[in-house]
Amino acid sequence: MLKIGALQLRNWLVLAPMSGRTNLPFRLIAKEMGAGLVSTEMISAMGLSRGQAKTYTYLATNPDERPVAAQLFGSDADAMATSARIAADMGIDAIDINMGCPAKKVVKTGSGAALMRDAQKAARIIYAMRRCSPVPLTVKIRAGWSPREANAIEIARVIEDNGADGICVHPRFASQGFSGTADWTLIGRIKEEVNIPVIGNGDVSTPSLALRMRSETNCDGVMIGRAALSNPWIFQQTLEMEQRGSFATPGLDERHRLIRKHYELLIGYLGETRATHLIRGLLLLYTKGLPGRGFLRGLLSEIDGRERLLATLHAYFGSIQEEGVS
Ligand SMILES: Cc1cc2nc3c(=O)[nH]c(=O)nc-3n(C[C@H](O)[C@H](O)[C@H](O)COP(=O)(O)O)c2cc1C
Incomplete structure (x- = not known):
């Protein structure tokens, strides 16, 4: 069973944050299908801290989907900390910091994966959010900005040292986008490096691969993104596979x-x-x-x-x- 800070989840499977996809309706579907934790799409901390009404709509939640994590992106420690408090006040159960998004419009503001290139700023943001957030805090990272800046292990230490309660690792470089394959060995190396829970992510497209990621890397949880879009049953299928060695496909x-x-x-x-x-x-x-x-x-x-x-x-x-x- 996965436990993030004080948040005890019913299992070890997590729905990945996906912009334009993990809105409230889809999160409710994933929850019904067995996900232990669901996540909003990334939400602008600047938008929340400035009180923009549209940004607030992304925090709409429903008791049936809980526990739910809100993923925040931004590069300003004060805005990020204020937003963490706002999200928690609105009933969100955990906050995730986006340090992996490689999209131009995000990194050009110093947010998302750009934070992996500035460990000091990343540290300030995590520290400020940890102090303001009454709910558990996780950080989602990539393998680094590029193969020349492969600093995920260093960033993982910064994340733990500044009080975060967990790390989600999508082990591709930001420069890769979605090309190539996720390097699961990095998930295992980060797991050996830190004492907080590590949630592995990347290329889990079947129940067997979810189980394999966990056994190969010793990660505490597995996060599933794209596969859940066409097969939201993957969560319950994985749990069935874990218990019985096989699973049913939906009729x-x-x-x-x-x-x-x-x-x-x-x-x-x-x-x-x-x-x-x-x-x-x-x-x-x-x-x-x-x-x-x-x-x-x-x-x-x-x-x-x-x-x-x-x-x-x-x-x-x-x-x-x-x-x-x-
Ligand atoms: C349509 C789409 C939107 C995404 N949006 C986000 C996002 O808002 N925040 C984030 O951290 N990752 C985002 N991701 C990345 C996923 O969370 C995940 O890390 C990635 O898809 C790898 O996992 P998978 O192989 O299980 O899909 C997105 C991915 C997709 C396909």
């Missing part, structure tokens, strides 16, 4: 149910028009590997609202069921 009825549920949650969160726009993309993710996706893709542009979406789903799942797919 058609379950996939149909989950898409409908996700859509209804999106409507409640964003309204019908935006929810319909979003679910059209999600439909193709959730039906990965099923027959008739070309047919479904063809119908997507005609889906203009709830009624049409539900009818299309009904027709699609009905037709493949008749073909004998289960």
Whole structure:
């Protein structure tokens, strides 16, 4: 069981923060599917500390998803510390600092992965946030800025020395983006280096890989990102695999149910028009590997609202069921 500071989680699996993806509806789905901790997408500390209404909406939470972590990005220690307090006051259970995002618009402000190039500033931010945050604090890092600046181990020590309660490691360099493969050996080396929990992340696309990352690196938790987008069942599948050595894949009825549920949650969160726009993309993710996706893709542009979406789903799942797919 993973414990971060005083926060005891029900298991060792964590949903990765993903901007544009890990909104409240998807976090509720991941939680239902067994994730022990879910995370918001990255939220601007500057926006929160300046009281920007839109930024606050990213902190909207719901008792059913808890415990939930909010990921904050920024480069100003005061704004980061104030935001940690704001998030905790709004019911967030843990704060994560983004020190891994390589996106230009983030690093050019000195935030995200740029902080890995400035250990002193990183230390000031962690220290200030630790003093202000009444909830556990973690930091999500990469392997370093580039192979020439491979300083994850040094930063891991800074993170621990300044009072953080855990480290999430996505062992690719910022310069790599998502290319190449995640170097899991670095997760193991950081685990040997620090005494706070280490959550490994990167390229876990199946339940077996989640178990393998844990056994190969001795990490305390495993964070799953992209794989959960098309297979949110991966959390419960991993727990089943751990307990029984095998896992069940979702049948058609379950996939149909989950898409409908996700859509209804999106409507409640964003309204019908935006929810319909979003679910059209999600439909193709959730039906990965099923027959008739070309047919479904063809119908997507005609889906203009709830009624049409539900009818299309009904027709699609009905037709493949008749073909004998289960
Ligand atoms: C669409 C998308 C958005 C992401 N947004 C964030 C983010 O807001 N904060 C963050 O720390 N990482 C972000 N990431 C990186 C993931 O949290 C994770 O580290 C990365 O995807 C590797 O894990 P995976 O192989 O399980 O996907 C994002 C990744 C994706 C694919």
